[in-house]
Amino acid sequence: MSLFLGTHQNRLDVKGRVSVPAIFRAALRKEHIKENNSLIFRPSHKMSCIEGWPLSVFSELTNSLSTLDLFSEEHDDIATTLYAEAWPLDLDREGRILLPDILKEHANLTDAVTFMGLGAIFQIWEPTAATERCKTARQKVQQKNLSITPQTHKKRIET
Template sequence: MSLFLGTHQNKLDAKGRVSVPASFRAALRKEQSKENNPLIFRPSHKMPCIEGWPLSIFSELTNSLNSLDLFSEEHDDIATTLYAEAWPIDSDREGRILLPDILKEHANLTDAVTFMGLGTIFQIWEPSAAAERCKTARQKVQQKNLSITPQSNIKRIES
């Protein structure tokens, strides 16, 4: 599985297109060569940003819906949150994607965007909001003394 790493800033053109960072495109080529699928873009339900999901990772996330009763209110609410504003988007030959207006509005995007790698997914932010998010996340990790171990356990660091 390829990872999306780093923070990258690009311009949004007049048509609403933006170039996906080269390192992200390389990660996507590895992922898409397995299935040749588009990326899934959706508004974050927690933050004012857009989430970019390889289809295989998005499918893993949505598989958990199968554990809920298809006709339950919980299933309906989660399915609506995940699918109703999700957009499958392919990039063009130059590695650009066309972001739908609803997604640009959710993230307050105008002329510049920041791509933030989050491992198996990435986010697209308005640049000043991205900088603030990084700062806040770093502060929270420090305040809570969080760390991650090689066994994939998150723990508090004892001082």
């Protein structure tokens, strides 16, 4: 799977268009988007940013809804959160997307935006908020002494 890496700043034009960073477009071409240029954009339900999802990754996430009763309150709440404000957007020939007003308002975007790679997805932030988010995340990781161990480096215990 291709990864979205790095932090990149771009300008939001007066029409609400922004260029997706070239490194992100390359990752999309490599793995996720073959014939079309669709991405799913949605407001984060945790932070004041926009999440960008390749359709294949978004589909994997939403497949887990099938484990819930279709008519349950939990299903309805999660489906509403995932789908009601989700926008499928296509990249134009210049690699730009046109962000709907509801998404720009959610992330407080005006003239500059920051794209942050998060591996399988990416986020779009107001630049000052993005800087603060990175700082806060780094502090939390240090305070909680968080780390991960790659699967290939785990020792097998045989009994």
